Every structure is written in C-alpha cells, then in structure tokens.
Amino acid sequence: MRLKWSILAVVFTVITVLSGCDRLLVLDPKGPQAKTQAHDIIATIWIMAFIVLVVFALLVYMLVKYRASKVGSDYEPPHIEGSKLIEGICIGVPIIIVTILSIMSVRSNYAVEATPKGYENQKPLVVYASSSDWKWHFSYPEQNIETVNYLYIPTDRPIDFKLYSYGPITSFWIPQLGGQKYAMSDMVTTLHLAADKPGEYMGRNANFSGKGTAENTFDVNAMSKGDFDKWVKEVKVTAKPLTEKKFDQLLKPGHVGRSTYNGTHLKFSPPPAMQHGGGGDGSGSVDHKDMNKADHKNMSDHDMKNMKMDDSNK
C-alpha cells in the first residue's frame, strides 16, 4: 500500500512539474503556433490528470474494501453480469471527453496549418529550409541570400518555411516557435511559424537521419525588422556568392559550421516540384545527381572539427 502511494506521489510530482515548470522548451512558447500547441498540451494534461485520478481512486477503493483479508474468509463474491447504467456511463463520459478533445484538436489543426493568428494581414517571409547530411541550408529568395546552420528571422512577421531534404527524411523543429514538420527529398512541405519576441532559439532536425543526426542542429535568432534588414544589408556587402561548386561541396555528408552567402541555391538546384496538398505530377522529377555522388565515407576530419555540439540556446 505504501508503495502504491509512492507511485501516486510520483505521478503527481510529474504532473506538477509538467504544468508548473515553464522552463520546459515546449511549454515556453515564443510564437503563436507554439502557444496554440502549449495551450493544447497543458489543457490535455489537466483533463488526463482528472481521468487518471478517477481510475486511481476507484482502484484504491476496490483494493482497500475488497481485499480477501478484509471481507472475511466465508465471504462468497456474487455473480454480477454487468449493469447497463454503469457501462453506459463508462462509455458515455469518455465519449464526451473525446468529443471535446476532438473539437480542440481540429481547431488547432487548422490554426497551425495556416498563417499564424494575428499575422494574417502581412505577406509571409518565405524561407526555404533544406537539409542535407547533416546540416541545414536556409535560402531567402526575397533577399536573395543563403545561410547554413543558422537562421535569422524578423519578429512580428509570419514566416513560411518551405521544407525539403537532400537525402533521408528530416524534421524541421524549433520547439519554442512551433512544432516540427518533415523535410523530404521528393516534395516540399510548408510550416507556418512566427516569432512574437526577439531571442535566440534552438532549432534541430528531430527525425533520425543517420549517424550525424544528433549534431544536426541550427541556431535561430529572432530580431526586430530593423535589425533583420540591417543584417541582410550587411550580408549583401560581405558574403561571397554561392556557386554551384560551393553548394555541391556543402552537400557532402558531414558537419560544417555556420556560413553565409550571396544568392541562393534555388536557381541551380531547385526544390522538388511536388508541393504538399497536391499539384505535383508524382514523378518528383528533381535532379538528384548531387545526392548520388554523396559518399558517407567522405566525412573529412576538417568537417568533423567544425561539428557543432551545442544544441541548446536556452
């Protein structure tokens, strides 16, 4: 019995930690999409805690009341078929809960799959985020610049991330701005995010994509529009142009540090034709000759030295 209570205590501790601890990345949202998700998470934790509590209470009651040592040795348990009323409640109440959750879920689905709330009037900044073993390339077509392994974004402007991959499936994830989405080599997916507050956030590939996955991270820096424009201007002046040859080098499996370029790879290595939500011809007709050349054994020492281990920006 004592041990059972200690399990209960552990459960409550977990619940309290989960709901009270706003330092957990996912529960410390810095953008409208992450807020929607954090809200859903907290709400469901409370509803679920209630259900767990009911089950625990019933279990403890049954165990305390109907232990063989409590009911007496000549007690003969009755034959009970079941009761329409009790079973009706056991079906009805969960149906009500599931209905409420379903409504929540559907509303949130449409919210996270659209331009973030409060940002509808603005034209989104389009950023192509593509992964290759094991790095992220961020192309800004509007500004005509490209970065590797770091992402600067303006606050208070919606951002459409167009995701695809030069290799295995990866998943683009900035927990504090919103949940993840897959990047695949045969289609482009879109993730709608926005940052409310300036700050540095952790971004990473969350989907297992081979032996470099753990270090497949990037830094996100959200800044005011003024700062962002200033940064773009600076890049325009200082960064070298991104040539096809340079990009091929970048695609080779391995880890590299941050880098910045004038121009994007979108012209000479366009994203897959197929877009999520139809429109593609299904052939995924992209030139992947670069990928075929990729050789895992080519991961040079030089690349390893630049490996980024710090995946936290808290």
Place this chain on the structure above:
Amino acid sequence: MDFFDRFAIPNPSPVIYASMVAIGLTVLAIIAGLTHFKKWGYLWREWLTTVDHKRIGVMYLISALLMLFRGGVDAVMLRAQLATPDAKLLDAQHYNEIFSTHGVVMILFMAMPFIIALFNFVVPLQIGARDVAFPRLNALSFWLFFMGAMLFNISFVLGGSPDAGWTSYFPLAGNQFSESVGTNYYMIAIQIAGIGTLMTGVNFMTTILKMRAPGMKLMKMPMFTWSALVANLIIVFAFPVLTVALAMGTMDRLFGTHFFSTDAGGLDMLWANLFWVWGHPEVYILILPAFGIYSEIISTFAKRNLYGYKSMVWSMVVIAGYSFLVWAHHFFTMGQGALTNSIFSITTMAIAVPTGVKIFNWLFTLWRGKIQMTVPMLYSILFIPLFTIGGVTGVMLAMSAADYQYHNTMFLVAHFHNVIIPGVVFAMLAGLTYYWPKMFGFMLNEKIGKWTAWLLSIGFVLAFFPMYITGLDGQARRMYTYSASTGFGPWNMAAFIGALIMAVGFALIVYNIYYSVRYASRDIGSDPWDARTLEWATHTPVPEYNFAITPQIDSIEPFWDAKKNGQELFKGKFEKIHMPNSSGMPFIMGCIFFAWGFSFVFSIWIPLIITTIGIFVCLALRSFEVDHGHYITVDEIEETETKLRGAN
C-alpha cells in the same frame, strides 16, 4: 578472399569480438553437452519434431525469454550511453544499430513469440480441443519464427546490424544511405518470421472457430480465447501488408527497383504508410492478448466472474476495427494537411473509449470480489494505473497539432514504453507466472515474484517518466548524445538507474526459475489457483491428448460451475483418440529457410536458388505424403489417466 569480405563487420568494436567468442563457445558447449549426456535423440524426438501445441508453446516461451534478455542488454547499453552528457561509451553508429535492433527484437522477437507462446499453450486447453487445427503448420510457424529471429540476431557478428531504426524509413534504409547488409537482415529475417506469424494467425482463427468443445458458443468463450481470436484476425489482415512492404524493400535494396528510394521517382512516404498500416494493428495484436490475460487473472483472483463480459468482447472487436484506421497518426508531421490530420486525430482518440470500457470493467470486476494478491494479480493491479497513464498520454499524442511538438521526442518514447511495458510485458510475466504450474508442474516462488513485480514497476517509473519531461524540453529521440547545457543530464541519469533496477528485476525472474526448479513443491494438484476456466480442468502435467473425454460446456466459466455447482464436465466414457504424428519436416524447412535468408542477405545467388528449390521440394513432398496420424487406444488412455489421477 573477396568473397569473405562481405561477412566482415563494418564497424567492429571489442564488445562485438567478445560476443563472437561468447557465441562460439556457447554453441560448442551446447553441442558438447548434448553429446555427453546423449540427449540428441531426446531433443529430436520430443522437441524438434513435435507438433504438440503445448511443447511448441514452451519453445516459443524459451525463445521469447532469450530475446527479452538480448533486447534488454541493448536497452541498458542505450541508457548507459545517455546517462551522462557527451558520453563516449558508444559512438553514433553503434548507438544507431543498438536502438534499431532493440526495437525489432523487443516487438517482433520477444513480444510476439511471448503472446504466441500463450496462444499455443492456453487456447486449445481453454476451448477443450486436442490440439490446434493444423498442428504441423503450427510447428512450421514456430520454426520460421525461430530461424527468422536467429538470422536477425547473427547480424551483429556477421556483416553488420540494421541501423535505420526499427521503422526502417526509406530513403535512409535504402542502399544509398545504409550501405551494410544490416537492412537486408531486417527485410529478410522479419519476412521469414512474419510468414510464420501469418500462418499462426490462420491456424488459430481456424482452431477457435472450428474446434471448440460442444456447447461453447462464441459468447461463452473465455476472454483470453476471445482476445486470441481478435488478435489473430488482425494478424491475418495486417501481416500481408508487411510481407508486401518487406518484399518491395528487399527489391529496392537488392534488385534495383525504386518503390521507396526517392532518387528515381520512388515514394518514401509509401514505405511509411505501408509500414504503419501493418505497424499500428501490430501493437493491438500485442495488447489485446495482454488484455485477455489480465481478464483471466483479475477474474480468478477477485474470485468473481468478469464484469461486463459482452462489453469486454465488443470493445475488443471495436478496437480491432479502429486499429486499421489510425496509422497516419505515426506521421502527423508529414505534411498531409489539416483535414487528414483531423480525421486521424479523431479516430485515434476514439480508441480511448473501448479501452476505457475495459479498464472500468476490470475495476468493477474487483468490486464485491475477494481479492487475493498473488504474483499474477500483483502484475495486473500494477498494470491498471501504469497503463492508464500510458493510455492518456496516447490521447495527448493523438492531438495532432500538439503532436508536432511531441513527435520524434522522448515524450513519444516514454508513451509507447508506458503502454508496452505495463501493458504487454507485465501481462506476459503475469501469464508466465499464472500458467507456469500448468506447464511445468510446480509454482514459481511467490516472494521472489513479488520482489520482481515491484522492482520492475519502480524501475519502469524511474526509467520512463523522466522522458516525458525531457521530451517536452526538446530532447529528440534516437540521438546518441546531448550537451550538458541542455540540462537533460540528471533526468537521463535517473532513467539509467531505472533501467538498472529493471535489469535486476529481470535477473530475478531467472533466479526465481532456478530457485523454484530446485525447491518448489511438486505436489500442487491440477488447479493450484482455484481457477475458473477449462484449462485447469485437466491434469498436470497435461496429457498429450489434453482431455480424455471432450468436455460439455454450458457457461462462460464451466470449470468454476463444475466445482461450485457440481455440473458434470466430462460425460461419457473413454474412446480412442486421434492425434497427429510428429514430423521433422517443419524443422528441416526452417533450416532451409535460414540458409535461404542468409544467402539472400549476402546476395550469394547459387545457394539462394538451391534453397528456394529446397523449399518447394519440401512443399511438394508434404502434399504427396500420406499421414493420417495415429490413435491412442482406450487402454493407453486408461493407463495415463490412472497414473495422473494417482499423481494428484
């Protein structure tokens, strides 16, 4: 020498070389032991050629326990690597191989044979049958599973283990990104075992539908038999999908097709869909029999009939239906849009309703009962709260928008271990303890058993609850390391300690078996738990023919009613009993399949062609073979019955 290069390990380490030596020595020791004690004949006659469902059940059980330890060692290594930040115990490649094999071994080569062991041993006894419908097919099922498991397990000493995760998503699992033969092992070993499982599904559905004792209508079947029927129905529908997906994957890797490899117009999402169209029903194949076991145990030790029998049956049928309608929740984040995600979100949450019905029915079975806290009951009682937590976190994951944050994180890892360990593993250990006396004629020690149950539960909570927290803090799954600045360190250390506690628990199971073999009383009668269903109505040890006289059934709990109200189960007198003959063919076919799979993995074509012909020759031989089985005479039955009655 070129020919032999392919068998080399791509990423060798001292541990692997040590394992090679250990495996070699073990095999030598077994061969020497069998020869020394002159047990080859016994092994061949009584085990390798047997078609008796009880012996096949025991062989499944032994295999499952062996695989539990293999998968458990994997798990401890994974947790040890993650226990501290920036640890150097394993490198990325080894970590990837270990978590991939951990998943495959635990699901397909531990949990599956464990439930099939219980199907085999229990179902024919529960329905009053003499054996399964197709006894020789049953033996073939076992040997295919066993050879598939062995083939998979040699991967780490010959050629390299699979390293693309147990889900083996393409294009990562394609030749371009997985160059070793590891994924070939995955495709072919699971294929062989999967064919065995599919045949088990056909076999048990036929057995349950056609071979029940007279009077046992469908709605009078014991709950475990019901769960077996539903699970085998799911097997029959789901496993062909796996068969096809694996065949396509094999062709992509070995014959240059492009079903899934994206570089020539293949569709990586097709693999994910096919995998989970099988993979999601698969988890219900595991959990429904576990529910069946809990139903039997809770009813037995609450000394009461199962509350809400009809709703228990219907909830399983509904779950089985839903299990095929939720697969896309494994990849909400694939970009299929709000509408698709909403549909799958709702169907997923809907499963909570029938599952909830079952939880409440178990609770109400305790109501007005007389609860005896035996080891099987302790597991069942621990299961209810722990599984409920796993279940509600499943509902949280079903919220597809929020899943964008849970997906690929330790939160998800915590959730599915939270349903599989208290759900399936506890059920199997409870079932093992519960049926042990029927299988082996003595009981496992209760005191050691209770220690085990508590250690496993506490270890489990410590190992997996921290993952809920680190998951919400951004710790992604399948990452071999993390930096100290993330703050994941202490939580992962707790998880490692939990894993160690669980390891002690599992070691105690072995000790318990050893201890009970030596010291337990053999004088336990045929019904040591005072149980309710038919499997306890026959002798211990169970005679070859199970029941000397086929029982007559007129209630859900025939044996209980017979004990309490004196209803007569066995009416009539002895008659000669028709039984199937033993056969070496399933074992031989299993061996040929092993050689076939091995040649396939390493693309050695001539042996592959020869073994393929061998398989067809076996099939042809079987179809021309005349084997009408044999009869056990009335005299023999009388002799056996007298002896067994005397023993009790």
